[in-house]
Amino acid sequence: MFTVEEVCKKVRERATIDGNPMKVTPQRRLIFKALEGNNQHPTAENIHTQVREVFPDISLATVYKTLRELVEMGEILEIKHEGESSRFDPRTDDHSHLVCEDCGRLEDVSQTFPHLSISDADRHGFAISRNFVVFYGHCPNCQN
Amino acid sequence: MFTVEEVCKKVRERATIDGNPMKVTPQRRLIFKALEGNNQHPTAENIHTQVREVFPDISLATVYKTLRELVEMGEILEIKHEGESSRFDPRTDDHSHLVCEDCGRLEDVSQTFPHLSISDADRHGFAISRNFVVFYGHCPNCQN
DNA sequence: GGATAAATAATAACGATTATTAGTTAGGAA
């Protein structure tokens, strides 16, 4: 569960490349707050816009840098689809996604498909470690 | 089946936005040739490098433009994965892909998974039209 | 409070791709 206080704690416990601890700044706390309980799969821009309402001078690069660190810490997931901006998800358990082909709306799908396997002929000698299913369709708003 | 002569024919039959026919140029013929029977999933750069051996002055933009048109015509597939350059595939029948997590090697998987479905709770009211499975693993060369 | 490494804002740089533009050419008609 992604909570502001949990993540602040983990940030302070985490070492930089020089072995020194990372810091919790007001900017970072705001970014964590914008992610906490957020199931909207925001982009870096979305987070930036939201955070700027209370901290008008925050830089987009700061948002990107913080999100990148959270991804590296395993606290959020980065979702890359079809050449669009990355979206970020504070839900990190294994799950699939459902994408609207019309408006791009993206929903979490709890169900996973760990059993999928392919034939030896198709395997090309690979050692398969995981798979990844994306469902495409039309969301309620885009169905006329 | 993607063949140079087939594609040239389809290009000449195809109309531009002004209703005039598209043309077959030596540059385009070379790009078609580089794609014919190519199961290496080349990038635009790969195609450009290959084509430049016989046509040194061809522009990368020309390669991109031609590939874009082939995608729009449905003659090739564009494969977008994980923030890398797009790869192009003259095989257009429905198939999955297998990606090496170490070197990025990409193979076609003939098998498809049309039967996958998700629960009502996960469906979020979407009308699902298709799914898309990608397998990740380690290719023979990257297994030590 | 002071020291210091990390973080910030601003902005330049980056890589992949697309748009622009002036000049060239394919392909149909005369």
Added chain:
DNA sequence: TTCCTAACTAATAATCGTTATTATTTATCC
């Protein structure tokens, strides 16, 4: 064959999402 014209090309600028750079500020430890 030669002309015509819209499509095409090469060169390059522009775009978009993202990351790197840098001078300045700040969180945290003593």
